[in-house]
Amino acid sequence: MFRFENIAAFNYLWLIPAIIVIGFFFDRRSRKQMQEAIGSRLYPFLSSSVSSKKRKIKTTLQVLAVFFFVLALARPQMGESQQEVKSEGVEIIFAVDVSESMMAEDVKPSRLAQAKVELSRLIDLMPGNKVGVVAFAGSAALLSPLTNDPGAIKMYLESLEPSSVSSQGTNFTDALKTAKEAFERGGVSTDEVVKVTRVILIASDGEDHEQGALDEAQKMAKEGIRIFTLAYGTEKGGAIPVRDGMGFLKGYKKDRQGQTVLTTVKGDALRALAEAGQGSFYFATFGGDQTKLLVEDIGKLERTQFDSTVATQYEERFQTFLLIGIILALLELFLGERRAGFRFWKGRYEVPPS
Template identity: 35%
Template structure:
């Protein structure tokens, strides 16, 4: 367990964004309360208001706003996953750095896989991520361009969340550029130092930028073994759009998206990887990939120390739940004290 000065870190700092909105929300609520008080004062004196509405309390209204403010602030702090204290654990790593890349182009919405190709793609890649415990893993999303959604990390949960967040709008530039995906993987590998580099790329293979040779060259220059998973059928399927219609070509005909497995085979064979076809269900198709990943461990297995920080979110979540329960109980008690139709409770 770590000693010395207590240093606080946050596992999910993005959760702090809602705190930026809280001051404005509190100010708005206080202004509304002040306006309500001013409006009531125009029609009756304080003594008359107290007689007509004995259960109305301006003070309780302010307390209620303050309690809700503190509750939300504590909940946000809990969501940010505060951590202090740590434990150093010795773990055995196979020394393989793994990037999974998923195609997010519109063709991945084709429904020859249920509910669509993209959903099935994420399911398969999630299984690969969780089978890579002890490895560094990262996530790339690509279409006409590519982005690193999660840099290489040993935090499988973080990489899994990044993968799950991917949707057809993640990459705004449409198309399918396998070269862009490989280049993004190269950038991710270069920032993480040395290690055996493996990339699992899942797409329907319709490489629209025509730069497969450039993708091969880039992968080989960076010593990346590319394993490809082809998703789709040779017969093809139309691509559904959000308005219920189907994507059309320049001549007005319906676009039929087909699996181009030859492209994926060339990429895998040219980089020392393996190409497989996705099945509609199960995980049998990824087993050859997992087997080859496991076979690499003999020469690259290393032992390393991993620092695991202690989660403290419960210290903030517990009080937040308690304050919320207090507010609900007090509000209920105030309402039960009503003794007539003319009495109002804030």
């Protein structure tokens, strides 16, 4: 079977008539300018050394070179083979804390912004997995069901804001329950034969957590759902900025007594949650090694085959057309325009060209 992979490349064939028209236009204009400069009687004598036949050959070589370059760009393919491609990985839910405390700037540009960057980086480091996104604070909401489309996941991560949920606070229990529902609705069906490795990755500063999260984590661990946690922020803490609709800083959040609220990371709470969920706890540092460690730990888990597809592969044949185009272009480059055997006139004597 013969086919072209890149049909759009044939749009460049307009260069061929353009070369012909432009060449004709400039040749005619230069001839007219020379006739005006030296006179119509002297022009035929001075231009007699130029071979119009060779000029036509050079134009033909240019046209053919462009034609074969376009054919090579269209990627001609011949022959085909079929190969089974298997998709394997684990099902992961990113549960991201979008409470107001995650807007603190004790890490730059903010805790939430850092989490977005690190989680997007995780997507690139863990290809083949099915990933979903849950936003949580005082309540939880599923933003993206499980999918193996990394572009879609990054888009949902980038959209995370405190307004992604209806109430503030930090309720880990709701986040865990929402993540579990996402597995049940969009994940691979499990039975006595099929076992799916499932992971909930919680990215949070751990503040103001509700009771009952540890019991829920232990229950999920017995069902085969592992819980990993990433802590964002510093123990020193930072103020929560308040911005206007244009994003300009108006001040910092204050309590009822008018004092600036300082929010600190609660690593112990996140560590306990990971231990209850038979996972691991990581203290996030921007550009640190914790991301690689997390990838290694998840990589040790048993991978599940999600689906398999048959991919058809074609053998590329563009190399031949590209080589022909290069040869024609080189021939055009080295081909002169002088007539063969022409003798220049110098004074009273004719001499061969040097």
